Amino acid sequence: MISFWRTWDKKKSKENYLIDGVVIKVNERRLQETLGFTGKAPRYGIAFKFEAEQVTTVVEDIVFQIGRTGVVTPVAHLRPVLVAGSTVSRATLHNEDEIRRLDVRIGDTVVLQKAGDVIPDIVRVLTEMRTSKEKSFAWPKRVEGCGGDGSIERIPGQAAWRCVVSDSFAQTQRKFYYFVSKKAFDIEGMGPRVIDALLDAGLITNFDDIFTLKKGDLLNLPRFAEKSVDNLLESIEKSRDVSLNRFLVSLSVPQVGEETARDVAANFGTLEKVMKATLEDFISIYGVGEVVAQSLHAWFLEKENKQLVLRLQKQVKIEAVKKAAASSKLTGKTFVLTGTLVGMSRDEAKVKILANGGEVSGSVSSKTSYVVAGENPGSKIDEAERLGVPVLDEEAFLKLF
Numbered sequence: 001m002i003s004f005w006r007t008w009d010k011k012k013s014k015e016n017y018l019i020d021g022v023v024i025k026v027n028e029r030r031l032q033e034t035l036g037f038t039g040k041a042p043r044y045g046i047a048f049k050f051e052a053e054q055v056t057t058v059v060e061d062i063v064f065q066i067g068r069t070g071v072v073t074p075v076a077h078l079r080p081v082l083v084a085g086s087t088v089s090r091a092t093l094h095n096e097d098e099i100r101r102l103d104v105r106i107g108d109t110v111v112l113q114k115a116g117d118v119i120p121d122i123v124r125v126l127t128e129m130r131t132s133k134e135k136s137f138a139w140p141k142r143v144e145g146c147g148g149d150g151s152i153e154r155i156p157g158q159a160a161w162r163c164v165v166s167d168s169f170a171q172t173q174r175k176f177y178y179f180v181s182k183k184a185f186d187i188e189g190m191g192p193r194v195i196d197a198l199l200d201a202g203l204i205t206n207f208d209d210i211f212t213l214k215k216g217d218l219l220n221l222p223r224f225a226e227k228s229v230d231n232l233l234e235s236i237e238k239s240r241d242v243s244l245n246r247f248l249v250s251l252s253v254p255q256v257g258e259e260t261a262r263d264v265a266a267n268f269g270t271l272e273k274v275m276k277a278t279l280e281d282f283i284s285i286y287g288v289g290e291v292v293a294q295s296l297h298a299w300f301l302e303k304e305n306k307q308l309v310l311r312l313q314k315q316v317k318i319e320a321v322k323k324a325a326a327s328s329k330l331t332g333k334t335f336v337l338t339g340t341l342v343g344m345s346r347d348e349a350k351v352k353i354l355a356n357g358g359e360v361s362g363s364v365s366s367k368t369s370y371v372v373a374g375e376n377p378g379s380k381i382d383e384a385e386r387l388g389v390p391v392l393d394e395e396a397f398l399k400l401f
Contacts, residue, residue, distance in 0.1 A: 005048045012050060018085045021049035036347055038259070052113040054123065057081040059108045062093065064143045068174035069254045070162040072143050072152055074099060076110075076122060084114045091120035095159040096139050103127070107134035145170040173199060175252045179207050183258060184250030185242055185316075188235040189228075197221050206308060207250070211236060211315035240316045244271060247318050251309075255295040263287045264296065266354075270320045275300050275309065284361040286337070286350055329401065330358030334367055338381065339374030341394050346374075349397070356401065364389060372397045 005022045012019040026032055026044040035043040061077040074093040081088055091112060093099050102125055104110065109129040115121040142150035147165030154161050163171065176195045180187040187210070198204045203217050213236065218229040242250075245265035249258055256264075267285045268274045277300070282293035299305055335353050337346045337360065344352075349372065350360045364371060364383040371384040371391045384391050392400075 001048070009050050019050070020084070021047050023047050034345060034348070036345055040258070052115070053084050054111050054113045055081050055083045056109055056126065057088075057112055059104060059106055059110055059122075061106060062099075062104075062137050064140075064145070065092075066143070066145045066163060066168065066170040066174070068171060068178050068252045070146075070166050070168075070171050071155075072146070072161050072163065074137075076104070078110075078112065078120075081112065083112055083120070088112065088114075088120045091122050093122065096154075096161065097159045099137060099139070105130075105134040105136050107131075147171070169199075172205075176204070176207070178252055179250045180210070184246055185239045186246075187239045189232045190235065194232070197224075206311070208308065208311040208315050211240065241319065242316055243319050244269075244274075244321055247271065247312075247316070248274070251299070251305075253296060253299045255292045260288060260292055265321050268321075271309070271313070271318050275306070284363055284365075286360040286362045288362060328357045330356040333358045333369040334361050335359070336361050336364050336368050336371045336380055336384075336389075337374075338371060339377035341372075341374040343394060343398070352401065370397075 001022075001024050008019065008022055024046055025042075026035060032042070032044040037043060058079040059076050060079055062074055063077060065073045065075050067073065074095070076091045076093050078089050078091060093102070093104065102110075102122060104122065104125050109126045111123040111126065113121055113123055141152065143152050143163070144150055145168055146152060146163035147168035151164040152161045153164050173195065176199070177192050179185060180190045180195065190210075195204075198210075198213075198221075201221060203213060203221075204210055213233070215229055215233060218224050218232065219226065243265070245258070245261040248256065248261040248264060263285055264274060264282075268277065277297070279293060279297040282288060282296050283290055285293070288296075300309075330353060333353075335358055337349055340346075341349055353360050358369075361368060364380050364387060366387055366389075368384070368387070368389045371380055371389055372394070373381055373391050374394060381391060383389075
């Protein structure tokens with residue numbers, strides 16, 4: 001495989017199309033199913049990228065972009081340059097630590113490449129080309145676009161900064177973009193331009209306002225004809241039925257992406273149970289860490305968020321997670337998985353437990369029925385011994401079925 005990759009690294013420039021790497025996959029279906037997926041990609045395939053094309057350009061300015069969860073990201077505005085087949089004029093600088101590491105200044109000549117041949121990334125600054133006219137970039141205390149007085153704060157334990165006030169227009173805008181996206185409610189025809197027009201006209205201020213829009217509201221907006229209004233209203237109606245995991249994704253809870261939303265939905269089954277969950281309930285979910293659990297718990301504790309969810313429930317139908325008809329062999333039993341299993345992945349073991357009426361937790365407690373230990377188990381074994389929880393090896397675990 002490495003030899004094949006090296007061969008094409010030499011041949012790629014001779015073709016009349018761009019090649020950025022070689023994809024290698026496990027070819028046997030049984031092994032593909034065993035390896036499974038992460039939240040966004042198969043574990044049975046990987047892209048072997050070639051070394052990225054690098055070009056030089058000039059940093060003309062550094063500005064801030066505000067994300068839907070309030071995180072502020074510095075973005076370099078560049079002198080437009082062609083790299084890997086497209087013209088680039090923007091590149092994220094990630095965070096304060098990255099700006100300091102690069103020592104990037106406005107006016108600097110920099111080396112640019114596309115990370116993975118997709119995302120523009122500044123590799124280094126050509127300090128030998130400085131003319132003394134470059135301007136050092138000072139990290140601000142306030143960012144225009146944040147709410148209130150624009151104050152920002154560093155997120156504890158992270159390199160990222162965020163707006164202190166979480167209701168700025170820029171954040172609201174991006175949250176709406178995400179709410180209607182394919183990952184969430186998937187409202188066809190309601191892209192950023194439509195959202196911006198609705199926000200500017202004051203027709204929407206909260207997510208539930210989308211579902212109260214009337215034909216007369218939309219016809220008054222510029223560039224909205226009767227047919228396009230009818231199509232948009234039809235899309236809104238179609239989106240009223242939503243799965244629990246996509247509903248959770250739509251809320252823009254910090255730290256919660258598609259995979260976490262699926263885990264939470266599968267664990268609780270209904271929105272009512274999610275809203276009543278304690279911090280310990282969230283932490284116990286297999287695949288959910290303490291930081292994510294704290295974020296979820298804190299979000300659902302806030303009065304405004306609770307009210308938003310209740311209003312949305314009046315407008316949409318949230319489908320509960322239907323568990324497959326399960327055997328009752330493990331009813332009332334809670335399992336914790338640790339280490340590497342030989343005959344199956346931990347995800348497969350989780351599915352097997354759930355299909356037989358059991359539950360899977362991410363942490364050991366006095367309520368744990370069994371800890372299933374594969375090769376190289378972690379500290380959960382020590383916790384099980386301390387609490388007197390039975391530990392099963394893979395063979396003993398399979399005998400339960």
